[in-house]
Amino acid sequence: xxxxxxxxxxxxxxxxxxxxxxxxxxxxxxxxxxxxxxxxxxxxxxxxxxxxxxxxxxxxxxxxxxxxxxxxxxxxxxxxxxxxxxxxxxxxxxxxxxxxxxxxxxxxxxxxxxxxxxxxxxxxxxxxxxxxxxxxxxxxxxxxxxxxxxxxxxxxxxxxxxxxxxxxxxxxxxxxxxxxxxxxxxxxxxxxxxxxxxxxxxxxxxxxxxxxxxxxxxxxxxxxxxxxxxxxxxxxxxxxxxxxxxxxxxxxxxxxxxxxxxxxxxxxxxxxxxxxxxxxxxx
Amino acid sequence: xxxxxxxxxxxxxxxxxxxxxxxxxxxxxxxxxxxxxxxxxxxxxxxxxxxxxxxxxxxxxxxxxxxxxxxxxxxxxxxxxxxxxxxxxxxxxxxxxxxxxxxxxxxxxxxxxxxxxxxxxxxxxxxxxxxxxxxxxxxxxxxxxxxxxxxxxxxxxxxxxxxxxxxxxxxxxxxxxxxxxxxxxxxxxxxxxxxxxxxxxxxxxxxxxxxxxxxxxxxxxxxxxxxxxxxxxxxxxxxxxxxxxxxxxxxxxxxxxxxxxxxxxxxxxxxxxxxxx
Amino acid sequence: xxxxxxxxxxxxxxxxxxxxxxxxxxxxxxxxxxxxxxxxxxxxxxxxxxxxxxxxxxxxxxxxxxxxxxxxxxxxxxxxxxxxxxxxxxxxxxxxxxxxxxxxxxxxxxxxxxxxxxxxxxxxxxxxxxxxxxxxxxxxxxxxxxxxxxxxxxxxxxxxxxxxxxxxxxxxxxxxxxxxxxxxxxxxxxxxxxxxxxxxxxxxxxxxxxxxxxxxxxxxxxxxxxxxxxxxxxxxxxxxxxxxxxxxxxxxxxxxxxxxxxx
Numbered sequence: 097x098x099x100x101x102x103x104x105x106x107x108x109x110x111x112x113x114x115x116x117x118x119x120x121x122x123x124x125x126x127x128x129x130x131x132x133x134x135x136x137x138x139x140x141x142x143x144x145x146x147x148x149x150x151x152x153x154x155x156x157x158x159x160x161x162x163x164x165x166x167x168x169x170x171x172x173x174x175x176x177x178x179x180x181x182x183x184x185x186x187x188x189x190x191x192x193x194x195x196x197x198x199x200x201x202x203x204x205x206x207x208x209x210x211x212x213x214x215x216x217x218x219x220x221x222x223x224x225x226x227x228x229x230x231x232x233x234x235x236x237x238x239x240x241x242x243x244x245x246x247x248x249x250x251x252x253x254x255x256x257x258x259x260x261x262x263x264x265x266x267x268x269x270x271x272x273x274x275x276x277x278x279x280x281x282x283x284x285x286x287x288x289x290x291x292x293x294x295x296x297x298x299x300x301x302x303x304x305x306x307x308x309x310x311x312x313x314x315x316x317x318x319x320x321x322x323x324x325x326x327x328x329x330x331x332x333x334x335x336x337x338x339x340x341x342x343x344x345x346x347x348x349x350x351x352x353x354x355x356x357x358x359x360x361x362x363x364x365x366x367x368x369x370x371x372x373x374x375x376x377x378x379x
Numbered sequence: 380x381x382x383x384x385x386x387x388x389x390x391x392x393x394x395x396x397x398x399x400x401x402x403x404x405x406x407x408x409x410x411x412x413x414x415x416x417x418x419x420x421x422x423x424x425x426x427x428x429x430x431x432x433x434x435x436x437x438x439x440x441x442x443x444x445x446x447x448x449x450x451x452x453x454x455x456x457x458x459x460x461x462x463x464x465x466x467x468x469x470x471x472x473x474x475x476x477x478x479x480x481x482x483x484x485x486x487x488x489x490x491x492x493x494x495x496x497x498x499x500x501x502x503x504x505x506x507x508x509x510x511x512x513x514x515x516x517x518x519x520x521x522x523x524x525x526x527x528x529x530x531x532x533x534x535x536x537x538x539x540x541x542x543x544x545x546x547x548x549x550x551x552x553x554x555x556x557x558x559x560x561x562x563x564x565x566x567x568x569x570x571x572x573x574x575x576x577x578x579x580x581x582x583x584x585x586x587x588x589x590x591x592x593x594x595x596x597x598x599x600x601x602x603x604x605x606x607x608x609x610x611x612x613x614x615x616x617x618x619x620x621x622x623x624x625x626x627x628x629x630x631x632x633x634x635x636x637x638x639x640x641x642x643x644x645x646x647x648x649x650x651x652x653x654x655x656x
Numbered sequence: 657x658x659x660x661x662x663x664x665x666x667x668x669x670x671x672x673x674x675x676x677x678x679x680x681x682x683x684x685x686x687x688x689x690x691x692x693x694x695x696x697x698x699x700x701x702x703x704x705x706x707x708x709x710x711x712x713x714x715x716x717x718x719x720x721x722x723x724x725x726x727x728x729x730x731x732x733x734x735x736x737x738x739x740x741x742x743x744x745x746x747x748x749x750x751x752x753x754x755x756x757x758x759x760x761x762x763x764x765x766x767x768x769x770x771x772x773x774x775x776x777x778x779x780x781x782x783x784x785x786x787x788x789x790x791x792x793x794x795x796x797x798x799x800x801x802x803x804x805x806x807x808x809x810x811x812x813x814x815x816x817x818x819x820x821x822x823x824x825x826x827x828x829x830x831x832x833x834x835x836x837x838x839x840x841x842x843x844x845x846x847x848x849x850x851x852x853x854x855x856x857x858x859x860x861x862x863x864x865x866x867x868x869x870x871x872x873x874x875x876x877x878x879x880x881x882x883x884x885x886x887x888x889x890x891x892x893x894x895x896x897x898x899x900x901x902x903x904x905x906x907x908x909x910x911x912x913x914x915x916x917x918x919x
Contacts, residue, residue: 547765
């Protein structure tokens, strides 16, 4: 009996290593495939190169890096205020009935597949932009709008949790001093939940950078650095997804190298968010 | 300086507007898909395979592919996820090794699907030489949904009162007997919630599947066949402009599946929470 | 070392139980402070004392439930029928079957009434339905619960009242045929009528089992116990027959406690 228990513990321990070993495997294989080409070209030339011409052996991903960040920035401008207002309303002012409608609605929004978002963007937002602002309509602005909606649930639900974790006594203390509920939120609750909210925004940013399928359908995917919001754009993710199907040799490795850059950026963002959130808990 | 009362009213109005916009967005998305999708749906659309690269015919093979992939991936991920959660909650106290395991799960949940796709392509399709098939897709997806299952199971197990464990131990149960006979049955609803959420992610995922399971049109007969899931099928026919009407039909089926899964989960969570209080 | 008196059931020798600090700024607490005492067969020993005097810790040390918490350190020894229970050879599961425990709040497992009682015997390897039914019936009868629940054995146990749940917990322990049954303030969460029923059950059980009753209620100790012990700050202050403890205690502290001057 005691022997058996020991075995069970050992097996469970092996199983528990699955998550961390998956992470290790992913890191290993992405770097294994992508690093040789980075060695060959040089890291600086790879990330600062303006020209991406796989047939001529030119691999520079600067336009895509810029594109990814522009799209993400736009999405943050549109998505973050809406998401935060939603979270504040949900946590502080909504009646239980409203909350019971709003929370599942936000969860469903998170569950809708990214291709569906991309498709709707392609069918509705792109024609709208084309008719209003001219050009093709496939643009940074279109991507930002769709990504803004897509990151809404992530930011809302994580900052909602952060707001709910603030003890009720804080609020009561402020209300008892004659503050209005909004003043209480502004001066007591939001500052107290600051780190949780920042973590939520960073995680939302990670999602926006990593999103692939929706972006691919709206971005236009031209290899230029977009100068206005209505220029077409190619992001790091769409670059990988577009060319992976037929890439071979150095070209394929360059796509994996693009993956490395993406992976590193995302890991930095997530670790930052994690660190900020943990600091808040420790406090 | 604005009068606090007016400020309060303005702020509340703004907050309500934001919440309203969010719900409206969801409503519009679903409405749009339903209105444009319903005309494409028919009995034969659901029960026939795509013909002429999806230009006509139905989506039967991709429905089968979707369920095979989601099912297989859940079958692999559930034991791993639940096992990890049991180890984290019942067999260890907070220490450096639990922190490493949690760190792994946290990182995994933040990695974008395209990276999973690249990884699955190298490891399963190329290095292990499974080729593009449902097995490769399911193994890759399993890593993707693992963090969700770990987290929900852990929450559910933590919610089981310690007294129940003590009572079971004092009646002469071993740790494993206590876990299987008392702890797991009590946390079943929470575990199922995590599993169902995982199914939802499998059904909606595109990038991973396209890289690992390929996009064959035929009905898969084994896990070593390549298959396109609904999401991939939808992506291909809509992006390449093959058939917009069939694309809307597929989108509707996809969204209805996701909605059903979400409602299911929500209902289960609700029942679970009510039971606890 | 063999104990001189063979009617001693549990022998506690210089037992120290410490709760170690989880982090730097917490202090170590000593729950039991060099405790030595003997518990006789077929007695009801009632242990009284103020909160945090180590009563519950003692019970948990006797069936080794303390091991569920990692930060507990135990020194000294407990002998059950002249054999140490902390011997590495001892099977903890067997020990817990011999030493049953009833908790302060009724903890029924989220199963049916029948399954609650059959839980222990099943783990022991009894699977025959007729045998299980016999065990369930006799245990429920011993806990005076049979007449109240015999028609709804397969309904969820959580539907029972608090007092019934507690008697179900007692029946569940009896089903294992233990040698000792320990009660950790079994009536602290119950109304007076249920308390009365449980005390009646205790009297009946005395003929077959050795009983250790931890209680906050000194009157209950006086009503039920044949032996009484008074604990304070992890130390045994005084132990003797209930009559002696409650009428002419030797120690001043005992007298102060039972007359209600502190605690």
